[in-house]
């Protein structure tokens with residue numbers, strides 16, 4: 001239990017493991033490449049400001065986030081590094097890009113002009129990434145619409161107060177075993193890059209690789225890589241070869257038992273009475289619920305570790321609390337630690353397990369736990 005957490009439940013963020021992952025990813029990326037630390041969504045729920053400090057210790061000079069709020073939070077915390085905003089920024093927020101020296105992503109010359117104009121008004125120059133859609137279907141110039149795109153990027157390259165820093169695209173299936181589509185994206189990316197340079201547009205930085213590509217597609221490492229999920233010690237899918245990269249999970253979720261009771265056969269727990277005791281049972285309550293990112297659809301398969309014993313969650317997870325069947329834990333008492341996600345060295349409940357049980361991916365599990373739980377940083 002941690003006094004400053006103000007709750008007997010917390011996300012434990014292991015900064016030594018984060019540091020270990022950063023170093024191994026750097027080695028995997030190879031020499032001379034820019035490391036773009038993707039710490040959007042509050043560092044996938046782990047706490048972007050704290051993680052930025054560890055990235056800084058490792059000489060990482062570029063961060064990527066998804067929203068202006070996330071960029072401002074880093075700046076307010078003193079970040080001097082380049083901060084790329086991975087989403088598009090509507091014209092009306094151009095002044096914020098300029099004020100906080102954010103590196104925007106653009107894929108339309110009108111939008112780029114609005115940002116350049118805002119920069120001119122402030123006597124600054126903004127550096128930007130050009131987005132090309134090679135197959136993600138999300139944002140960017142359509143790679144196949146080459147003539148239009150080259151003409152429009154040329155207009156951007158002539159803006160007075162916006163400078164093109166790089167060319168960016170995003171992989172849709174790099175984490176799949178079959179890399180056919182990834183190589184098609186790679187080919188489109190290269191073709192787009194070559195068309196721009198042939199048209200006289202200078203592209204100092206090419207960046208395409210996400211975590212899965214860093215692990216398995218060295219031909220797209222180019223000038224800069226954008227590791228996300230692997231920073232946090234999670235693999236991008238079940239299909240990647242884990243032997244390609246050694247990483248350690250950064251987040252664990254823990255709680256202390258706040259309430260214990262012995263109940264008779266037939267006693268029920270929780271909304272909908274999904275748990276009914278079939279034997280005289282001991283039931284513990286912890287103050288963790290679905291509003292903390294503990295998914296309600298996980299209830300039937302949810303398990304935790306108490307004093308070395310794996311115990312099932314009893315009944316449906318509530319918004320802010322849930323119950324655990326600790327009947328098989330000898331001498332269990334109020335205050336005992338409960339591992340909700342993590343390992344005691346023997347048993348492990350990882351983000352992948354929770355994700356598999358709930359039809360999602362480890363990314364979402366970490367993001368969700370990061371929303372409301374107090375974070376405790378350890379090293």
Ligand SMILES: *Cc1c(COP(=O)(O)O)cnc(C)c1O
Nearest residue numbers: 038086170210211226227228229
């Ligand atoms: C989230 C994101 C990344 C990182 O993806 P991972 O799979 O977590 O490595 C990289 N680039 C862009 C554009 C993203 O949105």
